[in-house]
Amino acid sequence: MGKSLMIVDDSATMRKIIMRTVRMSGLEFDRTEEAGSGVEALQKLEGGPVDVILCDINMPEMNGTELVKKARELASCSGTKIVMVSTESAQDLIDQVMSDGADGYITKPFTPEKFQEKLAPLLN
């Protein structure tokens, strides 16, 4: 069975950009979905897991770090790889979100090569 991907970002434009960058990186997913907020993402995850989540940090209602913690509480997400995609680059923030359960971190702006570098090892 192919891999599934969820993109979580409050910007519709950024979700499309990330989708395009994933395609350009050569990574293949059989199913992709989007969520405009951490709340929407959690609702969708409660309905079924995904293999990979690409998630912004600064979002209204529920930010990315809160989503990571709540997703890790779901039994269905035990195997889900969560990679943060954010403009934030402070090392203490990155360390914190990784200790909260994220599997990787990509800073914006990003390239298809960066997506390949960070995601390919998590998919294999």
Add this chain to the structure above:
Amino acid sequence: MITTMSLRDSLLDSAKEVFETMAFMALEEVHEDQEAPGLENETLLGTITFKGDLEGCLAICCGCHCARTIGANMLGADPDEPMSDDEMSDAIGEVANMVMGALKARVQDEVGTMEVSIPSVVRGRELRNSLGDRASKITVTVNLEEEHSVQFSLLYRESGD
């Protein structure tokens, strides 16, 4: 404290990084003695504010046609395809967000904590940001793909001023 020249260089480098990486567009600074395409009559102004030891706002200002081109490039779409006002604003807001993030990464060791807001975008004519008389201002005008003019500005002051 960081110098104006250092902030200016970091702002320009950040803008170049974002445009080259995300929009695949070449960006060249326009110097005072050079001619540049003027800003269109109707412009978008994307602003993002920051606070900490240094407080202020970063803004990107460009014409609507330019914004449409930037958005289309970021999305890999045809620039002649219709783009809604919301999509244009969203694209410019994201550019402001990423330029601010790249700038912050370059200067945070020198300026300390910088808490950044979410971006806001307005559309109109003769749009300007202001932070009062005590703020310092850096303006960088760039030529985008030899066709469009984009203006970046950074208004800032030390907190407590």
